[in-house]
Amino acid sequence: MATVEELCKAAKAGQTALATASSERKDTLLRTIAAHLERDATSVLTENQRDVDAATAAGLSPALIDRLRLDDRRVHALVNAVLDIVKLQDPVGEVEHSAIRPNGLRVGRMRIPLGVVAMIFEARPNIVVDASALCFKSGNAVVLKGGKEAAHTNAVLARIVHGALEATGFSPDVLALLTLRSDVDELLVQQDTVDLVIPRGGESLIRSVVAKSRIPVVQHYKGNCHLYVDAGADLDMARRIVLNAKAQRPSACNALETLLVHESVAAAFLPVAFAELQAARVELRVCPRTLAAVAGQIFESLLREATESDWHDEFLDLVLAVKVVTGYDDAVAHIRHYGSNHTEAIVTEDYGRANRFIADIGASCVLVNASTRFNDGGELGLGAEIGISTSKLHAYGPMGLRELTTQKWVVNGMGQVRS
Amino acid sequence: MATVEELCKAAKAGQTALATASSERKDTLLRTIAAHLERDATSVLTENQRDVDAATAAGLSPALIDRLRLDDRRVHALVNAVLDIVKLQDPVGEVEHSAIRPNGLRVGRMRIPLGVVAMIFEARPNIVVDASALCFKSGNAVVLKGGKEAAHTNAVLARIVHGALEATGFSPDVLALLTLRSDVDELLVQQDTVDLVIPRGGESLIRSVVAKSRIPVVQHYKGNCHLYVDAGADLDMARRIVLNAKAQRPSACNALETLLVHESVAAAFLPVAFAELQAARVELRVCPRTLAAVAGQIFESLLREATESDWHDEFLDLVLAVKVVTGYDDAVAHIRHYGSNHTEAIVTEDYGRANRFIADIGASCVLVNASTRFNDGGELGLGAEIGISTSKLHAYGPMGLRELTTQKWVVNGMGQVRS
Numbered sequence: 048m049a050t051v052e053e054l055c056k057a058a059k060a061g062q063t064a065l066a067t068a069s070s071e072r073k074d075t076l077l078r079t080i081a082a083h084l085e086r087d088a089t090s091v092l093t094e095n096q097r098d099v100d101a102a103t104a105a106g107l108s109p110a111l112i113d114r115l116r117l118d119d120r121r122v123h124a125l126v127n128a129v130l131d132i133v134k135l136q137d138p139v140g141e142v143e144h145s146a147i148r149p150n151g152l153r154v155g156r157m158r159i160p161l162g163v164v165a166m167i168f169e170a171r172p173n174i175v176v177d178a179s180a181l182c183f184k185s186g187n188a189v190v191l192k193g194g195k196e197a198a199h200t201n202a203v204l205a206r207i208v209h210g211a212l213e214a215t216g217f218s219p220d221v222l223a224l225l226t227l228r229s230d231v232d233e234l235l236v237q238q239d240t241v242d243l244v245i246p247r248g249g250e251s252l253i254r255s256v257v258a259k260s261r262i263p264v265v266q267h268y269k270g271n272c273h274l275y276v277d278a279g280a281d282l283d284m285a286r287r288i289v290l291n292a293k294a295q296r297p298s299a300c301n302a303l304e305t306l307l308v309h310e311s312v313a314a315a316f317l318p319v320a321f322a323e324l325q326a327a328r329v330e331l332r333v334c335p336r337t338l339a340a341v342a343g344q345i346f347e348s349l350l351r352e353a354t355e356s357d358w359h360d361e362f363l364d365l366v367l368a369v370k371v372v373t374g375y376d377d378a379v380a381h382i383r384h385y386g387s388n389h390t391e392a393i394v395t396e397d398y399g400r401a402n403r404f405i406a407d408i409g410a411s412c413v414l415v416n417a418s419t420r421f422n423d424g425g426e427l428g429l430g431a432e433i434g435i436s437t438s439k440l441h442a443y444g445p446m447g448l449r450e451l452t453t454q455k456w457v458v459n460g461m462g463q464v465r466s
Numbered sequence: 467m468a469t470v471e472e473l474c475k476a477a478k479a480g481q482t483a484l485a486t487a488s489s490e491r492k493d494t495l496l497r498t499i500a501a502h503l504e505r506d507a508t509s510v511l512t513e514n515q516r517d518v519d520a521a522t523a524a525g526l527s528p529a530l531i532d533r534l535r536l537d538d539r540r541v542h543a544l545v546n547a548v549l550d551i552v553k554l555q556d557p558v559g560e561v562e563h564s565a566i567r568p569n570g571l572r573v574g575r576m577r578i579p580l581g582v583v584a585m586i587f588e589a590r591p592n593i594v595v596d597a598s599a600l601c602f603k604s605g606n607a608v609v610l611k612g613g614k615e616a617a618h619t620n621a622v623l624a625r626i627v628h629g630a631l632e633a634t635g636f637s638p639d640v641l642a643l644l645t646l647r648s649d650v651d652e653l654l655v656q657q658d659t660v661d662l663v664i665p666r667g668g669e670s671l672i673r674s675v676v677a678k679s680r681i682p683v684v685q686h687y688k689g690n691c692h693l694y695v696d697a698g699a700d701l702d703m704a705r706r707i708v709l710n711a712k713a714q715r716p717s718a719c720n721a722l723e724t725l726l727v728h729e730s731v732a733a734a735f736l737p738v739a740f741a742e743l744q745a746a747r748v749e750l751r752v753c754p755r756t757l758a759a760v761a762g763q764i765f766e767s768l769l770r771e772a773t774e775s776d777w778h779d780e781f782l783d784l785v786l787a788v789k790v791v792t793g794y795d796d797a798v799a800h801i802r803h804y805g806s807n808h809t810e811a812i813v814t815e816d817y818g819r820a821n822r823f824i825a826d827i828g829a830s831c832v833l834v835n836a837s838t839r840f841n842d843g844g845e846l847g848l849g850a851e852i853g854i855s856t857s858k859l860h861a862y863g864p865m866g867l868r869e870l871t872t873q874k875w876v877v878n879g880m881g882q883v884r885s
Contacts, residue, residue, distance in 0.1 A: 053579050094762050146847055152836055154846050159828055160720035237485050238676065242858050257657065263859040264682070284881040291883035336657055362710050378491065405876050409578055416572055417879025427573050427875060428565055439580055439661050439872040440682040441860035453858040456846060460836025462703035465845065 051233035054223040055190060055240040058163050061218030066160050070137035072215070073387055076276060079211040079352060081129040084151035084176065087207055088122045094203040095172065115197055117172055118261050124140040125176050130181045135430040137256035138449045139186045142457065154255050158456040162187030162242035164451060166433075167256060168192040169248040176202040179222050185352035185451040203224075207407050235260040245446075247434055261427045265442055267434040269361040270389035273418045275307040275378040275404075277395035281439050282316050284416060285394040286439060289320055294327040294391070298363050300435055301390045301412075301422040307369040307378045310336070325349055329365045332357040336371040358385045361442050375400055379407050386410060388437045390422040392420055411437055411444035470652035470731045473642040473780045474609060474659040477582045480637030481607035485579050489556035491634070494600050500548040500714060505542045506626055512554040512771045513618040521615050522698045534616055536591055544595050547850060551599045554849040558605045561876065569882050575873040579605030579741055581661035583870060584653055585852075586675060588613040588667040590771065594623040598605035600852050604870040607640035609660060611650055615707050620645075630665065654679040665850040666693040666853055666866075686853040688780040689719035689808035694797040694823075697728040703835060704813040708739055711811070713746040717782050719854055720831075720841040721807045728756070732790045736760050744768055748784045751776040755790040777804045777859050794819055805829060807856045809841040830856060830863035 049057070079323070084091070095117040102112050117125075138158045145155030161384055164187045168174050174190060177290055182189040186277045194201040199222060209219040213454045225234060235244065238261040245265050246256040253266050274292055292303035317340045321331065325345055332343070332353040341350070360379075372378045392414040393404040401415045412422035422444065424432025429447030436442045442450035468476070484492070503510070514536040521531050536544075542562050549835060557577045564574030570692040583606045587593050594610060601608040612620040620643060654663065657680040665675040672685050688704055693711055695704045713723035727735055736759045740750065744764055751772040752760075760769070776787045777800075792798045811833040812823040820834045831841035841863065843851025849864035855861045862871035 083616075124470060131738065136728055145845075148845070148847060152840060152845075156863075157824070162828075186885070222674070261676050264858065265859075276723065281881070285883065287883055295884055361528070401878075405576070409485070409581070410874065412875040414877040415879060417877050418883045420884040421571060421877055421879075423884070426571075427877075428567060429561075438682065440684075442871045443577075444875045453862045456831040456841065456863045458831060458833040458836050458840055458846075460834060460840075462835055462838045463840070464704065464706055465839040466716055 051225060052237060053219050053226070053231050054220075055163060055234070055237040057218075057220035057403075058188035058190055059240040061220035062160070062186070065183060065221055066139075066186045068217075069140075070184070073137065073184050073186070074133045076183055076211060076215045076217060077129050077133045079198070079215050080176065080180060080208055080217070082127045083207045083211050083347055084122065084126050084129070085145065087203075088119070091203050091207070092117060092119070092297065098197050099201045107196065110194070112134070115172060115200070121173075121379040125173055128173070128177060129180045131183050132281070132431050135184065137184060138452050139221045142439060143454065148363045149247065151461060151464050153459040155457055157457045158449070158452045159455050161451055161453055163240055164193070165190040165241050165244045165262070166245065167192045167231060167234075167252065168247070169252070172197045172200040173206065175201050175208065175224070175336060176430070178433060179208045181448060182451060183221070187451055190223040190225065190234065192225040192234060195226070195228075208432060219244045219381060231256075232259060235262060245434065263441070264438070265436045265446070266438045267300075268389070268437040269387050270302070270435070271359065271361050271385060272301060272390040272392070273305045273307055273382050273386060274303050274392045274394065274419060275372070275382070276309060276312060276316060277393060277397060277400055278309040278311045278376065279313060279396050280309075280394045281396055282312060282319070285316060286320050286323060286393070288394055288416070288418050290323050290327065293324065293329055293367050294365065295418075295420055297365050299420065300361070300363075300370055301419050302363070303367065303419050304362055305370065305385070307370050307372050308337070309378070309379060310371050310373055313340050315336070317369070318344055321345055325358040327365065329367050331367055331369055333369040334371055336359050339371045340371070360459060361387070368380045375403070380402070382408060388439075389420045389435065390414070390415065392419050411435065469746050470644060472648050473644070473657060474582060474653070476637075476657040477607040477609055477642050478659040480639035481582055481605070483636060484640055485558075485603060485605045485794055487605070487636075489558075492556065492603050492605070493552045495602055495630060495634045496548050496552045496635060498634050499599060499627055500545045502626045502630050502633075502713060503541065503548070503875070504532070504545050510541055510619070510622050510626070511536060513622040513871065514564075516618045516824075516831035517616050521686055525616065528831070530615070534591060534619070536619065540592075542591055542764050547592070548597060548599045549605050550553070551850050554603065554604060557871050563871065565760070570880060571882050572878040574876055576663075576876045577868070577871045578874050580870055580872055581605045582659055582661050583661045584609040584611070584667045584681065585651060586611045586653075586663065586667070586671065588671070590614045590666075591619040591623065594620050594627065594643070596850070597852060598627045599871060600850060600867060602640070604867045605842045606870055609642045609644065609653065611644040611653060614645070614647075628805050634708060650675075651678060653878060654681060657681045664853065676855065682860070683733070683857070684859070684865070685857045687856040688806050689854070690723050690778065690780050690804060690806040690854050691720060691809040691811070692724045692801050692805060693722050693813065693838060694726040694791070695728060695731060695735060695813045696794065696812060696816060696819055697730045698815050699728070699731060699813045701738070705742060707813055707835070707837050709742050710748065711784050711839055712748055713744065713784065714808070714837075714839055715861060718839065719780070720839050721782070722786065722837075723779070723781055723790065724804070726789050726791050726800060727756070729790050729792055729798070732756070732759050736788070737763055740764055744783070745784065748786050751785065751787045751790040756788045759790070773824070780806070794822070801827060807858075808854065809833070811836065811838050813826055830854065
């Protein structure tokens with residue numbers, strides 16, 4: 048068995064060829080991954096069933112088992128996701144900020160792959176394929192550490208990717224799949240070969256990676272996303288946005304978690320908004336002023352007073368915290384205190400407050416009069432994403448192909464020396 | 467005495483006002499720093515003399531004492547450096563990649579300050595002022611940990627900056643100066659308030675920061691810079707570039723450290739180049755083939771056979787390692803093995819090899835037919851820089867104002883929800 052250090056070194060060595068491969072060759076690799084995945088769908092489903100059986104026997108939650116399970120439709124979606132990445136423009140080689148300096152030097156910043164990207168993730172069987180496709184297209188090698196719940200699925204998917212790499216003349220070393228929990232500690236000190244670590248998972252995983260890693264970490268941390276309904280807001284618009292942001296896909300990190308409502312519109316807005324949220328089976332955890340405004344209107348089973356932790360939590364479920372605020376500054380103070388720098392939105396008709404909100408809030412995505420669900424690579428025009436970064440360094444917000452690259456300076460001279 | 471945690475929290479709290487301050491107000495702050503520095507030059511020189519006296523008594527090296535010493539000319543240069551930063555364009559608020567999405571959403575990436583930037587540095591008394599000016603102009607607070615050799619100088623400069631902050635209505639908390647060695651460990655776990663750490667100094671300082679930090683680190687690591695003289699190169703051009711890259715300012719991180727020469731031009735090139743390098747008092751540490759080519763021509767005191775460590779070392783002095791290579795691939799393999807991802811150059815008349823070199827070498831700056839000394843913020847058009855990053859994440863190469871910012875997504879809608 049190769050050690051983690053050896054696997055990372057081999058990934059780096061293999062990456063040299065990916066770094067300078069043409070987009071055409073990289074796209075051929077991705078198309079081959081998609082074709083082999085389609086061809087081997089049956090064995091993927093067989094291996095996945097072993098993971099699902101083990102998870103069921105171990106008594107994992109139905110939600111987790113559902114996330115783990117693949118079926119024909121999901122495998123087909125995975126194939127299409129790879130083919131969608133083929134369609135994206137390859138960022139490698141793009142030159143920005145190019146200029147001729149006064150001494151005649153031609154300078155510019157050229158996009159190049161990061162090198163070796165490591166991801167540590169929990170039970171999500173799509174990541175082996177998604178991450179490979181995004182990393183290869185951007186010229187990077189990838190080292191993955193998946194959860195043990197998906198061990199058989201991850202292994203068969205890695206075999207498919209390795210086969211596609213070999214079939215298209217690339218080194219299979221550019222995908223390394225780690226499986227042991229102890230591999231993580233070993234991985235996090237490979238700073239000489241690994242350029243970036245992305246932990247995807249719960250708070251404790253991310254904190255432990257940040258504490259141990261000598262490799263730069265881009266965190267995809269929780270989305271405690273807020274929406275503030277301003278005085279004078281279009282309440283019909285606010286109602287539609289709140290419902291969409293909370294209920295369209297509550298398990299997404301860009302789903303709404305806390306609604307802040309200006310006191311001057313609370314009485315007019317909350318009963319109407321809550322009727323719709325109630326119909327969507329959204330549980331409401333509310334401040335005392337909200338409670339007073341809607342008491343008697345909502346089924347008791349869906350309404351209770353919020354505790355301090357409700358303002359902090361990312362529910363990722365049909366649960367919404369609601370607070371009446373005394374004004375714009377109160378809303379901004381709440382967001383600054385409890386927000387997670389993920390996604391923050393305002394609904395307002397006031398030009399000045401829209402602009403102030405954009406300036407005052409430093410989250411990775413700040414929205415005016417739109418659903419928080421738009422903080423997404425596809426919706427913002429990046430194409431496929433590897434996740435949404437809440438780290439300010441390097442990539443803040445959705446991380447697509449471009450965010451898996453860096454820029455080097457390229458200088459073309461005619462013998463210039465410095466005076 | 468405030469703890470490191472309290473100082474970092476206060477810096478973050480004070481930064482909110484800097485983040486949204488107009489360029490005009492920030493420039494007024496910088497002009498005030500320059501004016502107070504000029505006004506208080508005498509006390510700066512007095513305090514600096516105390517550091518110089520202590521360093522002399524402690525027997526520090528003349529080179530170190532020279533780096534520590536301020537005089538009228540150097541204080542004036544510091545004033546001018548701040549005024550030069552006033553002239554640079556403020557990157558905060560710039561919107562890039564803006565687009566109208568198919569659903570009518572207006573999206574774009576807006577530059578915002580990183581937040582709180584920490585720097586750990588050794589005896590360089592200019593950094594308190596330089597780093598404050600660059601960080602404030604880009605809307606960031608700054609936490610500095612200086613070397614104890616410059617303690618009095620750093621303290622008086624920090625007092626001047628604090629006075630300018632107060633005089634212009636900003637919180638003095640946005641510059642924190644740490645002084646104890648033990649403060650560093652404390653600083654490196656302030657990930658909730660500090661957004662970036664930049665260690666400036668020797669390898670052991672940088673390695674220890676990377677090992678301990680929970681805050682993202684951008685390394686300004688050594689520049690083991692190479693220049694490869696290709697077969698068929700313009701040897702007169704090569705000679706001028708080598709001399710400039712090595713001898714113009716040998717203490718700079720972008721100075722040349724290893725010269726690689728194609729075997730087909732070694733006999734014609736090395737004697738001529740070495741005559742000039744000898745005149746500039748450059749010591750040569752050479753491979754056996756080089757030795758054979760020039761033996762008898764060079765004073766023995768300036769020539770010796772290279773050891774393995776000479777290929778690794780950043781001399782930062784009038785010392786040059788020289789190796790004859792068998793061809794382009796041999797040169798690239800040497801650079802990949804020994805290079806530090808800082809600055810790499812080729813001298814060639816061959817179109818294909820120029821382009822291959824640009825593609826094959828992943829350093830932060832790759833040059834064709836130009837001196838390595840051009841990897842510099844001023845020379846590349848960034849204006850003042852805080853240093854040259856060899857970290858691929860976030861900022862690779864010279865770090866100017868723009869590299870002290872990040873980008874958030876701004877989305878302007880008219881009630882859009884996601885379907």
